[in-house]
Amino acid sequence: MAARFKIAVIGSGPSGLSAAAHAAELGLSHILLEAQSHLSNTLYRYQKGKHVMAEPGVLPLRSPMSFAAGKREQILDTWQEEVARHGVNVCHNAEVVGLTGEKGAFTLNLADGGTVEAEYVVLCIGLQGNLRKMGCPGEDASFVQYQLDDPDEYQNEHIVVIGAGDAAIENALALCDHNTVTIVNRREEFDKAKAANNAAILKAIQDGRVRCVYNAGVGSVSKQPGRNPPGVLTLNTATGEARIPCHRVIARLGATPPRKFVESCGIHFPSEDPTSLPAVSATYESNVPGLYIIGALAGFPLIKQAMNQGYEVIEFIEGRKAEPADEPLLRRKLGGLPGFVDVDQALEVIRSRVPVLAPLTRLQLREFLLDSELRAPSPGEVIFQRNDYTDSFYSIVAGTVDVQIDPDDPSRILSLGGGEFFGEMSLISGRRRSATVRAGGQCVLIETPRRSMSKLIHSVAAVKRVVDEAFLRRAIQSNIAPDVPIEALSEVVGTASLLAFKAGDSLFNEGDTGDGIHLIRRGSVTVSRTIGGREVVLAYVPAGQYVGEMALISDLPRTATARAAVAVETIRLEPAPFKALLARFPVVRNHIQEQFRTRVASNFDAQQQSAERSGIIGFMMAQGLGEATDVLLIDESLCIRCDQCEKACATTHGGVSRLDREAGPTFQNLHVPTSCRHCEHPHCMKDCPPDAIKRLPGGEVSISDACIGCGNCERNCPYGVIHMGVEDNSQPSLWRWMLFGGREPGSAPPKKGKDSIKKATKCDMCKSLPGGPSCVRACPTGAAMRLSPEAFLHASQRR
Amino acid sequence: MRMHDSNASDTLHESFLSFAGFRYLKLALALCLVCVMTYICARPPASGGTWLGYSLGTIGALLIAWLALLGVRKRSYHATLGTVKGWASAHVYLGLSLVVVATLHCGFHFGWNVHTLAYALMIAVVASGIYGIVAYGRLPAQITGNRAGGTLEAWIEELDDIAERSLKVADQIGPDVHQVLIRSAERVRIGGSLRDQLFGPRMTKAVDRQYEQLRQQLATTLRSKTGRFTSIQMQWQTLSPTEKKPRRVTVNVPDAQSTVMFMADQLSGMDQDARDAEHIRSLLDLLARRHDLVTRINRDIRLHALMQIWLYVHVPLTFALLAALIVHIVSVFLYR
């Protein structure tokens, strides 16, 4: 007979602890099931001594558990003690592997075969997933571990690292200075890792600092008692079995995302996208009645939010209508809405006025509005300028806005009214604003940051459809057929298809029959021709422009190959309706022909250039220039290696240089140092819990003080330009140095203690300085330059 | 701030010498022209004490003070007054024009006095500056070419690794070869004295010679390797490491266990001789790679030193010049 409880809480993260503690406080029968032998595994796995931050600062905490910014250890100790004080019924080593039944009678199956019954279930297992184990005999031996907190802990050991991802490589490299390290790769390459890690590990292997066994699977792990080293790992290799004696095995095989388990509980995910999360109601109930989801799994990635929800969810289960902790914030935010009564009413108004937001659940709408800003610009006020780099999304609640569609003629204006939205172009393409937008009369707008909007697009299919359609229509209208009424485009829009290409894939090849024109929605494309057996790159086409128009106009086969420089999405327009459009509107035909003519001319020019230029373009694309908006390049034929650039950077940014001049590849005197490229779709933004990474109007991707130091961006940036560091704003005096010596301006500041708060640092284009990037301004010879890809290709053409 | 506008980029990539369409070259030429014209026209002919002399002297002194300020501007990383590139451009051209200004100022009067000392110092500073321009123009590309994609750190690590690996291979050939290698397993010195930087460390050269001998001997043995392996006779003199410990990157070298066994196992199929030949061949490869690395490292250090050495003349002489100039100015006012 299984134990039976009113409430079962799965997972003892901040959300689960808070829920269980509130249940205990209310005297409800409950159980807290935790897979690990300690509480709060996600926090437990933070690096030792990490300073945990309590973002967002404005949000009040409502939970029987306490939480304030502080050291990881201190927080975990306090929670441990509070759990005991509240009499929370914790069950450790209880991984839930299955959930069946319905409201009032759920059955939870545990990994050890036990079962638990509960009327209500609160699922709060976070997003970290379970670490993958080796799945072989001995996988839990005492000298086997699946993570590495502090590489300096081990010295003079023989350590085997298993895995070929970033974590495995970084561990191997961190350990190899003081230990003998062997890395075991199941395959032949490390190409799943970031380019920088891939290069670093290959180098280390070549240099003999790390040994590598390729094409090897783990057979077993066993102890060899009384011998040194005490363990032995058996590998299955192409040439048979190999035994590696070792002190320690560190397997970094990644984690299984929790999605599969969650789906097996009957919970729906709105889309296939890996970032998509289950939708929950305003009371955190999932599509399975009686099954509640809170915390990171419900889309709330910060500790304080998770804890508040733990409290609220128990209140909801008890049938009370808890006012959410963020209600006062929302009230303040929506108070400016004309005719405001209370938050609920305001939510209804917004939902009914703005169709794109109608499909949202109440909780999603709340979350959406919490992240957004309500703005009431005065008539004529500029909302954004053409060529700004901002990427937020605007919904019109009331009034109108004027979109200036022709940069050369301010009188040509498109008006958008209540219920419509704008700003989706930059959001999707990652490029500059394509038009200036001004407020009309009585305008009330909701401005939503990129992350919240992207999250919404990925979690609500209906929103994605509406936004995609608008993008399609507007992109065609503004790029191809500016003077054509929308109705005339319906045929072209209706038959258009959305295509996705991986970096290196070709959109079409030279000699293919033309199958339509591609409007590039995101990413960028190189156009090349095969000349003398070699592929020569002729042009680079960024998002917002189109390729493939030549074949449409001339009915000839494709004259060139278009290849995705990075991950690319295009809109392909079918030839037939497009040709019909051309026939009907000679303006469009002229427009395309004009473009065609300039392209032929510039391709001809490009072809005259030697293969060298093509080589440079190829090299730059491999360095991620295809998705860059601004990249630091050094012309090594001018660079006198004075490191002025690094010193200037360090001086501007608290003594920590955000660029590494010497690192990075070089091609024909063109050097790409390790420094931020300010990507169109910054990978670093992908997974930042406090949403601290923003793109500023000038295009700078910059990290704000809200950074909690989690290191996600450092891992997500494929170019290795983010570092976790401690900044120190004490500046040595120039005159004191000149007269008395001591610390030279630009030199490294004294080392900081271990306790200091580490935050993510990366290039922000010196946004705090009036003159722009200090690296470039400090370079005495003009070797250092910051360029956009277009400007770069232009410059290289003249070389 | 806003990022580059695409048309501004045309001027972005240019050397400091061609900065702003040679603006400061033109300015300097104009300055020289004006000075020469007034000098020719002036009556009485200018020398230090005339009105023109005073004017030219003042211009010269101001120029020198401003030129010396480049050292300050270079380190004021937040200054918004122009870019360092612009300053450097102006520094070079106006610095050169100083020769004309100062020469005209003194009206070609030279003597063995503090005035001419100041003049001589100025010429020395300018001359070192000219060397600097030549160095900056030629050496960077040579450094890049020599680097061939590598970095100094990685090279040094590789060298250490080669040393270890060759020892291991030597082990397999015979104890005598091993001995020889051990005794000569000196490291490349990084930095070292100025002389070493510019002309390459003496010690490495000696080691190199010994490696070369070893290489030749190994090659002979390899060629003659038809019958049984005869151990290599080697005359070898030990190097006494007299000089102080060089900076080097420590690396850990894996022990002989495990993965390396694969290779050993595969080789075990062959007969003794074939294996010896194999070892000698790989030792030769290692020595060749080592030779290449050592050459590159030394050239890298030398090029870097050549590119910076002149500043160690330019800057101290600047201070000497400033001192002499003050003495000159004070003295002409006091004793005239």
Ligand SMILES: Cc1cc2nc3c(=O)[nH]c(=O)nc-3n(C[C@H](O)[C@H](O)[C@H](O)COP(=O)(O)OP(=O)(O)OC[C@H]3O[C@@H](n4cnc5c(N)ncnc54)[C@H](O)[C@@H]3O)c2cc1C
């Ligand atoms: C490196 C790093 C640093 C961070 N720093 C901060 C910070 O400074 N401030 C901040 O506010 N946020 C920070 N965050 C985010 C924060 O950690 C999460 O938002 C928070 O932990 C989410 O809480 P949760 O309760 O939803 O899930 P989690 O904390 O992830 O807890 C999930 C728990 O469920 C358990 N579990 C999982 N599956 C099962 C199962 N099947 N059966 C039983 N138990 C299971 C796990 O073992 C775990 O204990 C950081 C995140 C990371 C990765």
Ligand code: HEM
């Ligand atoms: C404020 C700036 C200057 C003033 C007022 C000044 C003044 C003078 C005067 C009055 C003389 C004439 C001395 C005499 O005939 O005995 C003189 C000569 C001279 N000055 Fe200057 N001078 C200045 C700057 C310079 C500079 C910058 C240089 C070069 C570095 C320089 C180098 C000389 C030389 C070489 C002479 C010739 C000395 C000689 O006749 O033997 N002076 N200066």
Ligand code: HEM
């Ligand atoms: C009397 C005249 C001059 C004076 C007083 C002077 C002084 C200086 C000073 C103080 C520096 C700063 C060095 C440092 O801090 O690192 C410098 C740098 C330099 N000078 Fe001069 N200089 C003079 C003339 C010239 C001339 C004529 C040239 C070239 C033809 C020249 C070329 C340079 C260059 C290339 C630098 C280095 C810039 C850098 O590497 O940052 N100088 N000079």
Ligand code: SF4
């Ligand atoms: S930090 Fe990395 S991912 Fe983010 S914008 Fe810069 S280069 Fe791109």
Ligand code: SF4
């Ligand atoms: S400041 Fe310019 S010259 Fe100096 S190291 Fe940097 S890029 Fe090279």
